[in-house]
Amino acid sequence: MGLQGGAGPEEVWPIEGVIELTFPDEETARVVYKSVLYEHKTVPYRRSRIDFLLDGRKIVIRFLAKDNSALRGTLNSYLRWIKVAMDSFEL
Amino acid sequence: MGLQGGAGPEEVWPIEGVIELTFPDEETARVVYKSVLYEHKTVPYRRSRIDFLLDGRKIVIRFLAKDNSALRGTLNSYLRWIKVAMDSFEL
Numbered sequence: 293m294g295l296q297g298g299a300g301p302e303e304v305w306p307i308e309g310v311i312e313l314t315f316p317d318e319e320t321a322r323v324v325y326k327s328v329l330y331e332h333k334t335v336p337y338r339r340s341r342i343d344f345l346l347d348g349r350k351i352v353i354r355f356l357a358k359d360n361s362a363l364r365g366t367l368n369s370y371l372r373w374i375k376v377a378m379d380s381f382e383l
Numbered sequence: 384m385g386l387q388g389g390a391g392p393e394e395v396w397p398i399e400g401v402i403e404l405t406f407p408d409e410e411t412a413r414v415v416y417k418s419v420l421y422e423h424k425t426v427p428y429r430r431s432r433i434d435f436l437l438d439g440r441k442i443v444i445r446f447l448a449k450d451n452s453a454l455r456g457t458l459n460s461y462l463r464w465i466k467v468a469m470d471s472f473e474l
Contacts, residue, residue: 306406306407307404307405307406307407308404308405309402309403309404309405310401310402310403311400311401311402312400312401313398313399313400313454314398314399314400315397315398316397316398360465360466360469360470361466363404363462363466363469364462364463364465364466367458367462368459368462371454371455371458371459372455374451374455375451375452375454375455378451378454379451
């Protein structure tokens with residue numbers, strides 16, 4: 293509970309995961325990706341480590357989280373940004 | 384388990400994706416999975432189709448969504464259930 297300061301000098305990231313979202317075409321994926329990339333670059337996360345990638349029609353989010361709260365908070369942020377980006381297409 | 388939610392022959396599911404969460408051990412994955420499986424089985428989704436699987440230390444959620452709102456709503460539900468299940472471990 294409350295792993296605000298981490299477990300110690302050697303940090304532990306017990307939960308790892310990946311989200312892959314496949315869009316109808318590369319252009320859609322690319323525009324959504326670029327929009328979310330801005331958020332990805334500007335928001336620092338201390339309790340999750342995130343790789344955010346574009347692979348053709350796929351957006352790939354790879355992550356390591358210290359705990360479940362960090363996991364959910366991080367994924368919610370990315371999903372929200374993706375939704376906002378997609379809303380502009382009315383996908 | 385099977386895909387939840389009905390789809391008519393004319394329906395389009397433009398967004399597909401997968402979430403894989405890897406836990407520290409199989410037992411943790413199994414207990415979280417079983418807890419979320421109950422929700423998965425009891426909640427019908429009409430705007431998303433979901434496959435919810437356990438694979439060793441991994442929980443795998445495969446999904447098809449009609450639109451971004453359906454996508455985000457569905458993923459939020461699964462992430463919330465997973466968080467609740469994980470809170471019981473204080474993971």
